[in-house]
Amino acid sequence: MFDNLSAKFASAFSSLRAKGRLKSGDISEIADQIKAALIESDVALDVAASFAERITERSLDRLEEVNRGTNPSQAIFTIVNEELTAILGGNSRRITLAKKPPTVIMLTGLQGAGKTSLAGKLALHLKKEGNTPLLVASDLQRPNAVTQLQTVGESINVPVFAPEPGNGVGDPVAVAKAGLKFAQEKFHNIVIVDTAGRLGVDQELMREAIRIRDAVSPDELLFVVDAMVGQDAVRTATAFQEGVGFDGVVLTKLDGDARGGAALSILEKTGKPILFASTGEKVEDFDIFYPDRMASRILGMGDIQTLAEQAKRAMDGATTSRLEEKFAKGEDFTLTDFLAQLQAMKNMGSMSKMLAMLPGAGAIKKQIENFDDNELIRTQAIVESMTPAERNDPKLLNGSRRARIAKGSGRQVSEVNNLVDRFSAAQKMMKQMRSGKGIPGLPGMPAMGGMGGPGMGLPAPMQQKVTPKKKSKSGNPAKRAAEEA
Ligand code: GDP
Numbered sequence: 113m114f115d116n117l118s119a120k121f122a123s124a125f126s127s128l129r130a131k132g133r134l135k136s137g138d139i140s141e142i143a144d145q146i147k148a149a150l151i152e153s154d155v156a157l158d159v160a161a162s163f164a165e166r167i168t169e170r171s172l173d174r175l176e177e178v179n180r181g182t183n184p185s186q187a188i189f190t191i192v193n194e195e196l197t198a199i200l201g202g203n204s205r206r207i208t209l210a211k212k213p214p215t216v217i218m219l220t221g222l223q224g225a226g227k228t229s230l231a232g233k234l235a236l237h238l239k240k241e242g243n244t245p246l247l248v249a250s251d252l253q254r255p256n257a258v259t260q261l262q263t264v265g266e267s268i269n270v271p272v273f274a275p276e277p278g279n280g281v282g283d284p285v286a287v288a289k290a291g292l293k294f295a296q297e298k299f300h301n302i303v304i305v306d307t308a309g310r311l312g313v314d315q316e317l318m319r320e321a322i323r324i325r326d327a328v329s330p331d332e333l334l335f336v337v338d339a340m341v342g343q344d345a346v347r348t349a350t351a352f353q354e355g356v357g358f359d360g361v362v363l364t365k366l367d368g369d370a371r372g373g374a375a376l377s378i379l380e381k382t383g384k385p386i387l388f389a390s391t392g393e394k395v396e397d398f399d400i401f402y403p404d405r406m407a408s409r410i411l412g413m414g415d416i417q418t419l420a421e422q423a424k425r426a427m428d429g430a431t432t433s434r435l436e437e438k439f440a441k442g443e444d445f446t447l448t449d450f451l452a453q454l455q456a457m458k459n460m461g462s463m464s465k466m467l468a469m470l471p472g473a474g475a476i477k478k479q480i481e482n483f484d485d486n487e488l489i490r491t492q493a494i495v496e497s498m499t500p501a502e503r504n505d506p507k508l509l510n511g512s513r514r515a516r517i518a519k520g521s522g523r524q525v526s527e528v529n530n531l532v533d534r535f536s537a538a539q540k541m542m543k544q545m546r547s548g549k550g551i552p553g554l555p556g557m558p559a560m561g562g563m564g565g566p567g568m569g570l571p572a573p574m575q576q577k578v579t580p581k582k583k584s585k586s587g588n589p590a591k592r593a594a595e596e597a
Contacts, residue, residue, distance in 0.1 A: 114372040114410045118474050120149035121192070122412050128185040136172055142188065143168040154342035154373025159199070159380045166195055193407055199376055200403035201385040205360075207238075210331045213301040214246075216292060218328060220321050220356055221336035222348060223254055223309035226364035230336050230390055231306040232264030233398035234362075237388075238302055239270060246300035248291030249274035250284040250324060253308035261306055268395055271300075284308060285323045292328050305330070313348060318355035325356055332359050334387065337374065339363045345374035346381050353382050364390040367397065367465075375406065396461060414471035422466070426459040445542045447503035447535060451495045454488055463488065493521040494531050506532055 124145040131138055147164035151157060170191050171178065178187040209215045217234070219227045228251060235245040247265050249272060251257035258278035265272035273291040276282025288305050295303040307324055310317040325333060335358040337345045345363075352358060361378055366389050379385055386401040405415045424432060431452045438445065460466055467473060467480045495503065497520035502508050509517075509532055518525040 114153070114406075115474065115477065117149055117153040117372050118410055118412050120145065120152070121410065122474065124149070125185060125189055128188060132184065133179050134171075134175065134184045134188070136175065139168055139171045139175065139188070143171075146192065150376065153371040153376070156343065156346055156373070156377040156381060159377045162380075163195060163199060167192055170195075189411070193411055196407035196410060197404045199380060200406050201379050201401070202403055204385055204387070204401060204403050206400070207332055207387065208359075209302075213299075214292070214295045214303045215301065215332070216303045216305065216328050216330040217332045217334060218288075218305045218307065218325060218330035219334050219336050219362075220307055220352060220358065221309050222313070222338075223311055225309060225336045225338045226390055227251070227309060227336045228254075228257055228260050228306050229264070229393065229395075230362055230364060230388075230398075231261060231304050232268060232270075232395050233390060234388065235265070235270045235302075235304055236268040236395055237398055237400075238304075239268065243302045244300050245270055245302040245304055246291065246295045246298070247272040248288060248295075248303055248305045249276070249278065250288045250291070251306045251308040252276055252278040252282040252284045252287065253280060253310075255279055257306070257308070264395060271298075284320060285327050288324045289327045303328075313351040313355070318352075321356040330359075334358060334360050334362050335384070336362045336364060337378075338365050339372075339374045340365045340368045342371060342373045343377075346377045349378055349382050349384075353384070358384060360385055360387040362386070362388045362390065363401070367391045372410070391465070392462075394461065409469070412472060412474050414473060415469040416471070419466060419469045422460050423456065426456040431456070439542075442543075445539050447495050447498060447506055448500065450535060450538075451492065451503065454492045454495065458488055458492075490521075490523060490527070491531060494518075494523055494528055497521040506535060 124142050128134070128138065128142050143164040146167060147160050150160035150163060155163075167188075171188050174187070174191075178184045181187055207215070207217070219231055221227050231247055235247055238245050247261055247270055249258045249261045251261070256279070258274050258276070262272045262274055273287070273294050275290065276287055284307065288307075291305065292303055294300075305324065305328060307321060308317070333356065335349060335352050337349060339345060341348075349361065361382070361384055363375055363378075363386055366375075375386060386403075389399045389401045391397045391399060399418065402418070405418055409415045435445075435449055435452070438449065457463065457466075463485050464480050464483050467483060468477075473480060494517060497517045498509075502513060502517075509528075514525055514528045514532075518528045521528075
């Protein structure tokens with residue numbers, strides 16, 4: 113969502129880099145560019161102005177020292193990175209768990225902000241961390257909110273307390289209270305209360321939220337807001353803060369074409385941190401909000417930490433340790449391992465979202481958008497049509513075996529050849545990368561610095577748009593083995 117802002121920052125820094133030693137005029141210039149870029153990204157005017165002022169002040173204060181260094185523009189870049197991290201929340205805090213369970217989390221916000229979806233996402237996230245959440249259906253206003261919560265609860269195997277049908281029927285305060293009591297009796301350590309929004313901020317909404325708040329005394333009252341609404345998000349946040357008050361913010365729809373203004377203004381305007389981000393309609397499209405990682409993405413440095421965590425999460429523990437061990441021991445990465453990777457990648461969700469986390473992703477935005485997720489499925493079909501022996505030793509793959517695999521997977525022989533060639537290239541690169549720099553748990557993904565290179569450091573199927581520099585011509589496995597050696 114920060115595409116435009118990232119592009120503007122990149123161009124501002126590329127002209128700064130060209131300058132070498134910096135003068136105070138250069139600092140004012142980049143501060144002006146940053147301010148303009150922020151305003152264009154829908155950041156509140158005063159927030160953008162004070163941000164630019166801080167950059168100017170800190171840079172001018174250190175100008176002499178900056179110019180003594182070998183890379184003056186990098187020093188300014190570091191200041192901008194620190195300020196961006198700070199404005200996004202600095203050292204973000206996590207959910208506060210109550211000393212005496214259950215911890216009560218109440219969600220509030222406008223209708224359509226994504227509260228009900230978020231309730232499911234948060235429950236799943238907390239459950240994966242070993243908690244036993246209960247969802248409470250106190251949105252008795254929005255049509256189908258109760259059934260929606262029940263459906264999501266069922267899909268993630270989290271119980272939903274929903275004694276009232278909703279659609280205007282039932283007392284949300286009584287449901288919230290009874291839900292809390294139910295959780296205590298059934299030893300749920302976390303209760304997530306979904307409440308009703310309205311289309312706009314109104315008194316009735318605030319009154320209802322206040323009554324629920326007072327009935328359940330939440331440990332965390334989270335304000336859920338759609339990031340796509342830009343400046344309106346900040347206005348709504350301010351109204352909710354004055355009305356009900358809240359402890360933290362959840363930004364939703366970060367997958368959309370929001371320009372980022374909400375994320376960059378909300379802390380400064382409300383003093384409350386962003387705790388979570390929702391990035392899609394699926395229940396897994398949910399992230400803890402890390403200000404430093406977000407700043408890094410805005411500045412085009414990618415978000416390798418999140419990517420690595422997702423990779424680790426997507427693979428089951430046994431696969432991860434087996435691959436890590438192999439990697440450390442210097443054993444060959446085989447097509448069997450590759451198949452495990454492919455399955456994990458499918459678990460990780462959209463490839464475009466993953467690729468967008470790579471450093472320099474902005475420069476290959478078009479290719480990323482055009483990435484065909486079905487390529488993974490096609491590749492998997494080919495590998496699954498191989499025998500275990502073939503997967504462990506692709507050199508066995510002579511012409512007739514390749515023809516059989518093509519037939520079995522419903523693909524062309526040329527596709528099988530292509531995959532085997534790309535796999536061999538990736539395998540070779542794995543050997544080169546075995547210096548411990550790779551991402552644990554996803555051994556095909558080390559060395560992502562040089563996005564432009566033929567390997568890109570990505571597993572073979574992800575190199576679909578990239579032509580290998582030196583492609584083996586020989587169809588004869590023995591001859592090609594000799595070439596590779
Ligand atoms: P509520 O009225 O606040 O409970 O909102 P819902 O949870 O029903 O969400 C409203 C709509 O936004 C639904 O169609 C959701 O699928 C969708 N939605 C929620 N969060 C996200 C998100 O992060 N990204 C996208 N693209 N859609 C979302």
